[in-house]
Amino acid sequence: MLCLLEADAAGIADESVRALALARSLGLPLAAVVFAEPGDASRDEAVAAELAGTGVTELCVVAAAGLAGYAPVAWARSLEQLMGEGDAAAVVAAATDHGSEVLAHLGALAGLPVAASCVQAAPAGPGHWQLVRQRWAGSLLEDAELDADCALLTVAADAVPADAVPADAVPADTVPAGGLADGSVAALGIPASGSGAGSLADSSGAVPVVRRVTPVLSEADLAVVATQAAETGGGMSLASARVVVGGGRGVGGPEGFTPLEELAALLGGVVGVSRVVTSQGWRPHRQQVGQTGTKISPELYLACGISGAIQHMAGCLSAKHIVVVNTDPDAPIIARAEYAVIGDLAEVIPALVDAIRSTG
Amino acid sequence: MDVLVCVKRVPMVGGKVVVTADGQDVDTRMSGFTVSPHEECAVEEAVQITERAGGTVTVLTLGPPEAADQLREMLALGAHRGVLLQTDGREWGPVATATAIARAVDELGAASFPLLLLGNEAADTGGYQVGVRVAHALGRPCITGIKRLQIDGDLLRAGREYRGAQETFEVALPAVVSVKEGINLPRYPSLPGRLRAKRAEITVLQPQWQADGLRKTALRVPAGTSRRAQVLGHGVEAVPELMRVFREIGVLPAARSARGGESGGAP
Numbered sequence: 001m002l003c004l005l006e007a008d009a010a011g012i013a014d015e016s017v018r019a020l021a022l023a024r025s026l027g028l029p030l031a032a033v034v035f036a037e038p039g040d041a042s043r044d045e046a047v048a049a050e051l052a053g054t055g056v057t058e059l060c061v062v063a064a065a066g067l068a069g070y071a072p073v074a075w076a077r078s079l080e081q082l083m084g085e086g087d088a089a090a091v092v093a094a095a096t097d098h099g100s101e102v103l104a105h106l107g108a109l110a111g112l113p114v115a116a117s118c119v120q121a122a123p124a125g126p127g128h129w130q131l132v133r134q135r136w137a138g139s140l141l142e143d144a145e146l147d148a149d150c151a152l153l154t155v156a157a158d159a160v161p162a163d164a165v166p167a168d169a170v171p172a173d174t175v176p177a178g179g180l181a182d183g184s185v186a187a188l189g190i191p192a193s194g195s196g197a198g199s200l201a202d203s204s205g206a207v208p209v210v211r212r213v214t215p216v217l218s219e220a221d222l223a224v225v226a227t228q229a230a231e232t233g234g235g236m237s238l239a240s241a242r243v244v245v246g247g248g249r250g251v252g253g254p255e256g257f258t259p260l261e262e263l264a265a266l267l268g269g270v271v272g273v274s275r276v277v278t279s280q281g282w283r284p285h286r287q288q289v290g291q292t293g294t295k296i297s298p299e300l301y302l303a304c305g306i307s308g309a310i311q312h313m314a315g316c317l318s319a320k321h322i323v324v325v326n327t328d329p330d331a332p333i334i335a336r337a338e339y340a341v342i343g344d345l346a347e348v349i350p351a352l353v354d355a356i357r358s359t360g
Numbered sequence: 361m362d363v364l365v366c367v368k369r370v371p372m373v374g375g376k377v378v379v380t381a382d383g384q385d386v387d388t389r390m391s392g393f394t395v396s397p398h399e400e401c402a403v404e405e406a407v408q409i410t411e412r413a414g415g416t417v418t419v420l421t422l423g424p425p426e427a428a429d430q431l432r433e434m435l436a437l438g439a440h441r442g443v444l445l446q447t448d449g450r451e452w453g454p455v456a457t458a459t460a461i462a463r464a465v466d467e468l469g470a471a472s473f474p475l476l477l478l479g480n481e482a483a484d485t486g487g488y489q490v491g492v493r494v495a496h497a498l499g500r501p502c503i504t505g506i507k508r509l510q511i512d513g514d515l516l517r518a519g520r521e522y523r524g525a526q527e528t529f530e531v532a533l534p535a536v537v538s539v540k541e542g543i544n545l546p547r548y549p550s551l552p553g554r555l556r557a558k559r560a561e562i563t564v565l566q567p568q569w570q571a572d573g574l575r576k577t578a579l580r581v582p583a584g585t586s587r588r589a590q591v592l593g594h595g596v597e598a599v600p601e602l603m604r605v606f607r608e609i610g611v612l613p614a615a616r617s618a619r620g621g622e623s624g625g626a627p
Contacts, residue, residue: 013523070527072502072504073501095488097504097505097520097522098522100481100488100489100504101488101492101504101505103489104488104489104491104492104493104504105492105496105502107455107489107492107493108489108492108493108495108496108497109496112573113453113454113455113572113573113574114454114487114488114489114574115574116481116486116487116488116489117486117488131574134486135484135485135486135579136373136377136483136484136486137486138582139373139377139581139582140377140379140386140484140579140580140581140582141579141580141581141582142576142578142579143576143577143578143579143580144574144575144576144577145574145575145577146573146574146575147573147575148573154488223501223531224501224502224503224529224531225529226522226527226528226529227527227528227529227530228522228525228526228527228528229525229526229528230525230526237524242611243611267606267611267612268611269611275397278542278545279545279546281545285541285542285545286542288542291483292397292398292483292540292541292542293541293542299609299610299611300606300609300611307375308375309373309374309375310373310374310375310376310377311373311483317584320609321605321609322589323602323605324589329591331375332374332375332376333375334588334589335587335588335589336584336587337589338587338589338590339589339590339591339592339602339605340589340590340591340592341591341592341593341594341595341598341601341602342591342593342594342595342598343593343594343595343596343598344595347595347596348595348596348598348599348602351596351599352599352602352603355599355600355603356603356612359603359615
């Protein structure tokens, strides 16, 4: 089987590490695929080294004339050719914008179904798979069966730990989140894949063989090509902030955000908002936390005046600590949080800001 | 330029998802329905395009007879025409949906819709693939997840953010574009818009069912942690406890002996 990895000079993307973990849990011979970074030949060796001992036997580096950077159909066509060449039983990718898009194209090109945002998968006979996938960005789980000569799966990275466990070892009614004990491949009745299934490194530490491949691409395959422009402006991004101070309907209007911004600045964080706030036009959409906004994973998410709709929670449940300020002791968010203050954020937050400032 | 926008009727879900007793569906007895968020923005984008450049907006949905309500909601935003691919209410997979949409577009005259807009993914099923499959069926290029769209004659320039960088795509029409919420802020439907929508005639077509290779067997709510947050206090009296928690978490430096007048040194 194949696992598409996104990687740059900084290494393999975290979402791809998790997709790889799910791929490994399938217990099949595994090759990883990356697309060549124009002008950075050393990146491929670095990726191979990072894959040492993971059970990936081969790293395919795809490079073609006219393919420089991201081109979704060209990437899908390349995967289709690799699939056919090796008679792959499955192709896995992280459910990032790129991964989801490439696999959708692959499904269309190859006439195969695509199971998006999987959290667990297991082979259940030739051309037959059992899956668990996310609906409502993870607020609901779907048990599904897939019939396909080759299983195309994208992986919901926020629900799969970096060293995933074979499906059988996880109780049927839970979603794995955070660390899980290693399970046993033997429990599935699948022959062990030879090295390290169920844990990220095995004793042999074998580095995958690097194989350069040149796909055959048509002009149509290269019709859609991304041009990349550098990061926009400075400032911390919502997606990577260590602290997020959230504001929702309870803030009452655009002016109400000032104390939240002051607090965020004091805590070295940024402000995030709920969809109510953006649909009212109080704050721009790039500050929205949630299913159709940004997913955050800070150390602390302080949610003020936010009731806790499932679409919002889908965006913030990866936070390590969730603290709520709300006037309603029965707000749904309180059942998903660690700590709560029952009160009006318009009083509590300024008081908190003053207290932090006065203790230096 | 005439634009066709595909939308999906999804349940309005609030604080929690409830699954029916047979574990097969979301329980919608207490919920209303709405158009999936990315798609509402797709309709607004289409309306803005035709306001600038002339032309009409056709809104299309695949769904049960009640999905006509969602078409009328979109007509009230300024779309001109509604098309319902009417089903018996059972769930259609992405391959079946895309095939039916492509067939309907051909039936309506694909050449009359140089631009097809969809949402990036449906809020409920989140398949991320209908737009791409429709594009392949119609032989058009497809760009997805778009947050910025510009049309220059026959050329489409579209952009999105990816891993902190701006990604831009340029394709020639005819094309298929899926957009994400945030590309615009949908307007509130006007009263004349609502009245017009109520009276509008909706074209009903009969799509052809096919089974997808992916079959749902059950739906369930993740167990997660059913906890109750520890209440630190009420109102401003909870502030010292909040500070303590923040110190424990490590987002505030440990308490100093400073009191009142001592000016803070470097943290």
